[in-house]
Amino acid sequence: MTAMPARITVLGGGVGGTLAANLLSKELGRDAKITVVDPTGMHVYQPGFLYVALGQANGRWLARDERTLLRGDVELVVEQAMSVDPDAGLVGLERGGTLEWDYLVLATGARLVYDSVPGLSEGSHEFYSLAGAQRLREELRRFRGGRIRVGIAGIPYKCPPAPVEFVFMLEEYLRHRGIRDRSEITLLSPLNRAFTIENASKVIQPFMEARGIGLTTFFNVESVDPAAGTVSSLEGEKTEYDLLVLVPPHRGQQLIDDSGLGDASGWLPTDRRSLQVGEHERIFAMGDATDLPISKSGSTAHFEAPVVASRISSLVRGTAPRTNYGGRVMCFLETGGGKATALRFDYEHPPTPPQPNRVWHAAKWMFNRLYWQTVPQGRIPERAPKERGAA
Numbered sequence: 001m002t003a004m005p006a007r008i009t010v011l012g013g014g015v016g017g018t019l020a021a022n023l024l025s026k027e028l029g030r031d032a033k034i035t036v037v038d039p040t041g042m043h044v045y046q047p048g049f050l051y052v053a054l055g056q057a058n059g060r061w062l063a064r065d066e067r068t069l070l071r072g073d074v075e076l077v078v079e080q081a082m083s084v085d086p087d088a089g090l091v092g093l094e095r096g097g098t099l100e101w102d103y104l105v106l107a108t109g110a111r112l113v114y115d116s117v118p119g120l121s122e123g124s125h126e127f128y129s130l131a132g133a134q135r136l137r138e139e140l141r142r143f144r145g146g147r148i149r150v151g152i153a154g155i156p157y158k159c160p161p162a163p164v165e166f167v168f169m170l171e172e173y174l175r176h177r178g179i180r181d182r183s184e185i186t187l188l189s190p191l192n193r194a195f196t197i198e199n200a201s202k203v204i205q206p207f208m209e210a211r212g213i214g215l216t217t218f219f220n221v222e223s224v225d226p227a228a229g230t231v232s233s234l235e236g237e238k239t240e241y242d243l244l245v246l247v248p249p250h251r252g253q254q255l256i257d258d259s260g261l262g263d264a265s266g267w268l269p270t271d272r273r274s275l276q277v278g279e280h281e282r283i284f285a286m287g288d289a290t291d292l293p294i295s296k297s298g299s300t301a302h303f304e305a306p307v308v309a310s311r312i313s314s315l316v317r318g319t320a321p322r323t324n325y326g327g328r329v330m331c332f333l334e335t336g337g338g339k340a341t342a343l344r345f346d347y348e349h350p351p352t353p354p355q356p357n358r359v360w361h362a363a364k365w366m367f368n369r370l371y372w373q374t375v376p377q378g379r380i381p382e383r384a385p386k387e388r389g390a391a
């Protein structure tokens, strides 16, 4: 008698969920029945939002039908997951159905919560959603000069370099439009420096100074007053703006809250090495949905996926786990003028970013172009780091 295939359900068809599902299908073949659940059925390449906001790309380039990215034997259910019952091994779906699973991967990403900061929705723009990036593009087209403030309305947020990249790219954009001398750009940083990672701040701050981009430190956004055109910080400062661009606060998905699996902000308590969720031996988390103290980024999900796939495969096969996640992250950071730097680090090794140069800029463009043919399918060979003492 042959054993029944293991039922593996992946919630979320973003970077992490898609790659994990494809790797599981490759590793387990007929030994597993893999189902991806996603409410949109579309896979979105979010790094492209920056280019949309600055008029360098249109939305069509950024979204693909999720079905075309999944291996043929992976089933796609286009529906929103509403609840997880870890004990019964069930996922509740929006239209009332349920899915039974033996192993569950939570890759539901982060959600933007606009209403947690007074005045944010009415008074500011953002480039963290496709619709927001398209609105910002139109606003920038109408912009004829003035004070632009760019800030962060809550920590943690995905892609920590994005606001810094945005100010550099915006500076270039205004120069090309011939309105740079009539415009003031200021980055409002919640920290004592431009960027979370100290080494990276040391590299990029001189570039900001050279481009005349202002920096206000210790500015944790508290509220926006659209009528007065001001934004206030928890530290008690208030600044005026003509155009305000804020990264909206993030939290975990409603489903995580409703299932009682997350912390107070909806992030999943995740083991930093095995990626197991809490005490649930058959549930794994990855990408933006976790509470791990590392960047919420596509590359994080990319490097975690082989670990999740390998760990579940070991459980299905009854073998000892072979891999751990070592905290690996890799992010490009555009500094304008055709140059970029790169942040590569893991739990043990902080990044030492190179001076911005043309090679990293070219590498980012290459990655943008190759993304659809490589990352979701696992074609960029990423070995799950084999670690000492995997357990």
Ligand SMILES: Cc1cc2nc3c(=O)[nH]c(=O)nc-3n(C[C@H](O)[C@H](O)[C@H](O)COP(=O)(O)OP(=O)(O)OC[C@H]3O[C@@H](n4cnc5c(N)ncnc54)[C@H](O)[C@@H]3O)c2cc1C
Binding pocket: 011, 012, 013, 014, 015, 016, 017, 037, 038, 039, 040, 042, 043, 044, 045, 046, 047, 048, 049, 050, 079, 080, 081, 082, 107, 108, 109, 110, 127, 128, 129, 158, 159, 162, 253, 255, 286, 287, 288, 289, 296, 297, 298, 299, 300, 301, 330, 331, 332
């Ligand atoms: C402007 C911008 C620039 C960025 N630039 C970079 C960059 O240069 N490099 C980089 O590495 N990262 C970058 N990122 C971050 C990157 O896009 C995210 O970190 C990455 O997409 C996270 O992957 P994920 O699989 O965890 O979540 P996502 O890719 O967000 O996917 C989550 C999926 O879960 C689905 N979902 C949500 N709720 C449910 C539910 N209830 N049931 C089922 N499915 C659900 C969603 O529909 C979505 O498809 C950027 C992000 C932004 C916004």
